[in-house]
Amino acid sequence: MQHIDLVPTILDSLKLPAKPGLRGRSLVPLFTGNTIPEQGLYAEALYSRYHFGWSELFSLTDARYAFIRAPRDELYDLQQDAGERRNLVSERESTHLAMRSALERLTAGTRIDAPGDVSAEARERLRALGYVGVSPSPAASAPAALPDPKDKVQVLERYRAAIALVRQGKFDDALSNFRAIVADNPMMADVWSEIGGLALRLGRSEEALAAYRRLVEVAPHDPAALISVADTLLLLGRLDEARAQAALAAETAPANDARWRAKAHQTLAMIALARHDERGARAEAQLAHETDPTLPMPQYVEGLIRYNAGRFDAAAPFFEEALKSSAARTVQMPELRYYLGDALARLERYSEAEPPLTEEVRLFPHDLRARAALAMLYRATGRGDASDRAVDEIVRVAPTAEGRALAGKLRRMFRNQ
Template sequence: MLTQPCTPPRSAAKLGHVTSKLPHRRTRRFSHAPWLLFCAAAAASCGAPAAEPRAAPSSVLLVTIDTLRADRLGCYGHTRAHTPNIDGLATRGVRFERALSVAPLTFPAHVSLMSGTIPPHHGARDNGVFRAVEELDLLAEVLRETGLRTAAFTAAFVLDSQFGLDQGFEEYGDVPQRVMHPKGMLEHRSAAEVNAEAFAWLNTLDESEPFFLWLHYFEPHLPYPPPNERPAALRDHPYDAEVSNADRALGQVLARLEELGRGEETLVVLTSDHGESLGEHGEASHSFFVYQAVLHVPLIFSHASLPAGSTVSSNASLVDVMPTLLELLEIEGPPLPPPARSLAASVRGAASTASSPPPPVYFESLNSLLNYGWAPLQGVTLGDDKYIRAPRAELYDIARDPAELSNLLATDAERARALEEMLVALLAANPGREGAERELSDSDRVRLAGLGYTGAASPAVTENTLADPKDGIERVRKEELILELFNAGRHAEGVGVLRELLEGDPANPVFNSRFGFVQLMQGRFDEAIPYLERSIENGYRVAENVTNLALCFLYTQRLDRARTVFEEALAINAKYLPALFGLAQVHVGQGDPDAARDRLDELLGLWRGGEDPIIAQARQLLATLPR
């Protein structure tokens, strides 16, 4: 029953809104709005000697490897790494030593990557409840309007086309929504599946057609496969093993481009949405904190026209990728707000000629606010200085203290104040965007508006009205432990830890959702209902959670209530398979076979193939309905 729907690739028919935007064109000059002057620090110079002019690339392969720390690659100094293909890109291209993500969350980071704007501007602040609005000029739209064929194949549901990143892509390969795990893990698929769809698409292209192909791999993200499925040398290092698997998949794509005779023309860009804490600062994975472990990502540009084996040592941001890529392709892009800037001169190996210093790099995480009701985190990095706005603010010298263990705020308050002023100015230059919220609870909207997170630059989040996330990490760690226990089949232990968490934070929406789900899975439907209702009332309005509540009503024969709640779930996610199947069952129970057939036909129309138990159940139910 707890199975998610499959989503078909997007076709060009969806893209009608693209042509209504201002057209982009090939040009010998790149133009975008100048970023604002935020500081008086000297601009860092970087790069290798200028190379002889070569033909600009005509096609682009963009690869984003989810949850990839830069320091776990061989080309970034990791001695245990087995990443020959990524290292080869660095050897043949340009590697940024200090590229930073805007957020330790997949969807906000990818929207920034594809739009050249920071989250306060584009409005996507978390996974699942926000979308990329049509008013944004996304990279695929710009490239398609200049004549490139465009396709994307993603590996996680969090990037599903319903969230808006499909804009500009002729084909967008979504992830089949299959089994919903107790931990709430969003469905994902392997790099091999992603590659298979990409290879099929590449085979449809005429050899003269330039293209933009985006591939997203999920391998380094939890959960990891068992030890017997890892290379012998990395059996005790699951994260490194998964990084190696992603590298192998990349190598297969590079080889296929060579086989098709498209390698020489293709600019390859390799990066990540964010890193992984791996236990640093008490965080097992990512999304909660904004330390370097989750923000420092690889960034490599590789093409024959670029100086091979060169490095750029100054700070870069994911928002710089779009303007840089467009300038390398000699395509005029849309005006972009600060802090986005083209780094094409650095990529080409030219010394910096900027008359003003570089802007600070912005970062944030609203995960603690939206999921726990605790204070959000925002900050900026300028040179070696990193400032984190929080109830107890933090200041680090990341060159001398890369692990961020020595908070300098008490000894250098003036520097922290200067960085806070830059943060305020940066937020003022990036007003919020209406319509990015897919489905926020009233309480979340009140929190966001009251804290200036509709785009206002107010520093109100520094007030001690909300808990500092640093004080809540132990509770988050216990929640992660619960998921580990359930995955290992140790359900009784997991329930015990959940009860402990609820006793300490009885209103917490995530904890209530988890406990309600456990009761549902154990057949205690009446016991599950109050926990699920409390979770939804307190802000956890995602389709999975609302559907779980509807299932409790269905299984206890409260069909009218079940129908209402299933419809609420479908209002959040119209393609959520369990809600469609559950609603069909309600229609059968209420004596309306025609309505049930409509829901089942809709469900089966979303299926993209592959094994999916709920598809068989839907077909069985459909076969019993009178015609």
């Protein structure tokens, strides 16, 4: 049984006609004690193409042979070589051709499901924003023209080693490793994303911006790339540029990708707030909510407007409503719990403020503002040891100039109290 057999089986069991193009087979005869013809097991691996810029892989396995279609095909005799160590393509040409033909018949009439094609208009707008090296759609490149994943095993191991360094808190070493990888493999979108995120954690916003811009060029079909550029420009205070990037993301994100279209409008709302454009912020917040009804941006923005005006008592109910509305979301909103907790703490409602701040730190451990707010709450409620530990944690999770500066500021403030 294969995954591709599920839909034909369900349709058959419901007495519905099979849809054209389905590659599986119905298993209903097996339920009544009958048999079905033996069929090879089909598999595909597309991650390497869309995330690393390498060729995709397709395979077909029968009772004896495993065949992998790649830039350089592979064929293994499972009866004599279960570990698939000896490639027999050159030795068993007839079997190779038969397996390849069977695989091609199985996939005939189907196309690779690309993440999304980038229209000519969108490409022109990307170029107008300065993206001069925008890559073609991932589905546009012939597999034979792409690197064979089996030639990139060492690169993948270097990538995993760099990820391990991040987990160990060795950020500078990890960043150096990631940069070495893309120097030789510039189409690895995931690595550019890692560089951008890590540079932000290290407080190197300009470096992060450059990495995210490169990500857009490598993966223009990915709306997260443009939004990352917009968010970083917002952080840098370059609001006009940020708005242009986020607006393009909102317009070009696939119609069926509600999450990222909503995120684009969320970013546009935050840019409007930074420009003191409350009307624009409310409009973008509503668009975000209409795109993704689980995203409580209207309440969040109303809370931020009041929070920024120092009206913490008026802001807290909106944050509480937003938190309640977003409880069922798989991807939670960063900073929502921070703003709720900080507003309550400023009102000296410490017992109410502690749970959302604690939860913010749990969900987003690199949110330094939430950690600082929690340290101040502990100090205000007479828990000096807990406050000291919270400050120490800031340096542990952010062993950067920013983290050390924040911890030092808190320690000086606590000493002077």
